[in-house]
Amino acid sequence: MSQSSEVAAEPIQIGDPIKLTVEKFDPSRDSEPQFETYTVPYTKEMRVLEALDYVVEELGESLSYQWFCGVKKCGMCGVMVNGRQTLGCWEPVQAEMTLSPLAGFPVIRDLVIDRSRYFEDVQKLGPLFERRDAYSGFPEDITGAQLESAAENMHCIECMLCVSACPANGDMFMGPAPMVQLAKFALDPRDGGDRGAAARDIGGLDHCVGCLQCTRVCPAEISIFDTAIEGLKRRAKPKGRPTRRSRFFADIHSVARRGSRFASLANWAGGSRLMRRIIEKVLQIDRRRALPKFAKVPFDRWFAKRDSGPSEGTEVVLFHDTFVTYFEPEVGQAATGLLEAAGYRVSLADGRKCCGRPMLSEGNEEKARVVAAHNVQLLAPIARQGVPIVGLEPSCVLTIRNDYPGLIATEDARLVAGHVLTFEEFIAGEARAGRFKLSPSNPPDEILLHGHCHQKTMIGTGPAIEALGLTGAQRVAEIPTTCCGMAGSNGYECEHYDRSIEAAEVTLLPAVRAALPSTEIAAAGVSCRQQIKSGTSRVARHPAEILYASLVGGSADKGHKAGQGS
């Protein structure tokens, strides 16, 4: 997992000054927060909490922050460090850091937040163990194996990092921590309570968007999404039929394929105010949200018609996801152009279906299993030949890698899972092995990367930063963001639109707005790029596009134009 926001942070030495800026606010007296900066000398393996103690005990400055234990038991010292949710006693200090109260909570004073809503929520869910059968007396007849996943959730210290990082948390969804509290019981074979129903009907579990931020920030290292959320979802089958919208997003692949045939009409509808009102009514998609435009010529048709690439060289299969294919073919074109310029033989995973992520997000495991089986059948022979399968959209790649082996427990699924790579992983790995040798002809000054949620949680942004380093940019840095707020289709949905924008405004959008005009904004996730586009005047590009522009020269043609020209 990528911890530092800078590519090559120098290790801090004992005695070095830490520049600590703290957001201070007393709601009973101040009209708005003030930022104060202190200098704190570094001590061995210094944690964030110690820097705060220093401000009070050595500098004699009043500062309100909470902690009791210092060793990850009380869960009270959660704080935003440079825009990221962290636990003060657990996280190392950074040479320059800005501390703010955990995002999404009312502030009592300075870094102290009001947790009362969480505690009330947990009481509403039923926070006590409910024995299924009469207690047989100590020691009861259970095994470590039976309790393993429940025990993982018993490590929850209610630190609120996950609730703060959750883009779906709000009036509709209590957020991850209350779900972890339920999962302790749901996953415990001794418990008889209907935890799935509590999660869904009281907790609003259906509004979880599967962005994995909870897992990423959890200092107790609980796989919150995999064990708690998925565990509860399995126990909380939705009542009745799925909504129209849910079917629409789950079926985005076919929708897109059909829409692209009538691209002009569909794009007109997406832009028309009247149509947007109708779409909002029928599909509950917020009318303030710009819909992506269909490309006139889908990527796979462009690919088939292009001047073919090298006939020799290492073979690579490009997994052309739904979004690249129908909405942003320029990303696929840049990837193809880059790989071919570097001497790779590129082919597409012809006949592939949607990776299944949208179905999983909407809770339709059955449908996801069908497409997963199809794709495994298609990709297994390729993987068996040792040909790398490279995808551009992180969530597609990581669904294949992480979810397929669980959906279909076959050797082939595991084989395919082991062979898919994100585009950045592939390029970084090839460069490291000395096989990718293009040198920069048009390096950008600076690249700021916003990591996609699944990317950050499962593989970290290291490979992306490494790959972007090949552009010859003077500086490649990661914006310390949480979720961009879109979380797949979530940001389109009426009831989530405001929360989605709020999440983006925590760090991402201000950082993008503050970037120099010459700075490239990189984002591998399609919805992340959409969020940046709708919230700022800037256009974020996929790393493939940035690499293509600086290594091959000239930017890839825009999809619509390329479509027309070919």
Added chain:
Amino acid sequence: MSNVIPLETDVLVIGGGVAGARAAYDASQAGLSVTMVVKGLLGKSGCSIFAGNLNYFAPPKDEDGAAPAQAADGEEALRVKRTMAFLAKYTHYLGDQEYMRNASAWSQSEFFDWIESRGIYLLRKDDGEIVTDLPRRTQAWAVQMGMSGTVVMDMMRKLIFGTNIRVLEQTTATRLMTQGDQVVGATALDFVNGRFYGIRAKSVILATGHSNYMSLRSTGTRDGSASGWVLAYEAGAKVQNIEMQWHHASDVAYPASWMRLHLYPNPLPGTEHRSQLFNKNGDMFFDSNWMPENPVPYIMQLKYLAKEVAAGRASLDGGFFSNFTHVERQSLEKYIYQTQFAKKIDIDLGEEMYENAVTWHMNVGGVRVNGLTMETDVDGLLAAGSVAALVTGGLANSMFEGLTAARTAEQRVAANDALPELDGSKVADEEARVFGMLRKEPRDGLLPGQVKKRIRRAMWDHMNYIKTEASMRTAQAELDRIEAEDLPRMRMNTDTHQFNYDWVDALDAVDMVKALQMQVQFSLHRKESRGGFYREDYPVTDNTNWLKHLVGRQKDSGELELEMQPVDLPYAVPEEKIASFFDVDY
């Protein structure tokens, strides 16, 4: 100016650890109205969350792994016997042995049922066997070694929020209110928003714990200021054996906030190995397997460390190391909470040692109580858990004291129809004292947090594990100086009522000075070394002259009066009369 919010309750519980929580829960289940005043958050502050181990004295297994022949009176009796033997040494024979018999019987016959029936998961192997230390089987763990107290307190918190108990959190009791010779309630400050309460109660249970943040390095949590001793003492209760201050030898040396992370010398889960200590030359100087039958390895660690320090091969603030490299990975990775911390700073405990330093830890002494009822020497005041002087901690012991106190409180409430009145002028005086601390003058004064740090530094420098008459006199002089010069000059940058932790620090600093002045006097008085209490100038454990309780009370003049009281030894008697401190195994 009075803005005192009046509250009435049958039982007032001060403290939100396991003793207070169980006392409040039981009293509430018995139909009494209960109010809890918790300085931190119920179940999240104080020392109960740190309880790493649960004493579970199963019969040892023989070499083939088969259970041994049972004692004639059965397994449970054997467990009780082993628990008692442990507690006698755990308290260096200063514990109340009648109490220990009851607490041991309860902890081995009811404690585990009580927590497990409510869903606490006692760590098991994949075949279902409870994970214990091998081969002696003396400990069990909830979820993981190091997590037991955390998960039990999480459950207690949720249990209590499901009752009608009134819980005032982030609220600190500032003084016990008396009427004649009787405790009738308390005043308390909610520092989140500056509310000040006057609470009338038929019975007050003091349960403020004992692992206090009194020295630069301490296992105590932020809220631990020994205020419980001060509250009880000023209300007329007696305080006993508080010189018996424990330290830990094997808490991590860095990062500073992890000083509360204990690398247990205790038997470890699922292995026959135990931790070892190495000096700065790389030589091992302690292995708790050298004394596998000894139930108090933390005390023995310190004795061995003292010798290394004397020889210049380690110091109290570092230069010695815990070693786990001989311990099976499964035990480290799967069963022990601490491993992940080492990993976080790139130390692989399976391959490397981790530097340690000493910390100020628990206290054997505390408020003197009747071990059968938890009554203090003042009417209306009970004390339960580690603030009381019965035993040194232990989750089960403290829970037992909590339920015992609840029973006594029930009887008292049943016998008293009328709720006593608070003395309005005393409440007003206390309100004036507390709000008088909210001051921004003098500008060149110290922030209360800075004064606390000076107090802690004085303790670290002069009242550390190794002390002498001279060092203690220096500590005393520094405490007197802080009382005379620093406390009156404490100031804040803001007098806001909104989560003003400087305010809490100011109240704490005053109590810390009082508590420590008392503790230094107790320590100067005891002219021997015993258990965790080590005087370099009296390196002898003297059971002939000093196997005595040291009891203090406040005279009318306000001064401390110390006296010696005999110790009853009905069940366990130490073998030696007078012996070198280093030759004694407790």
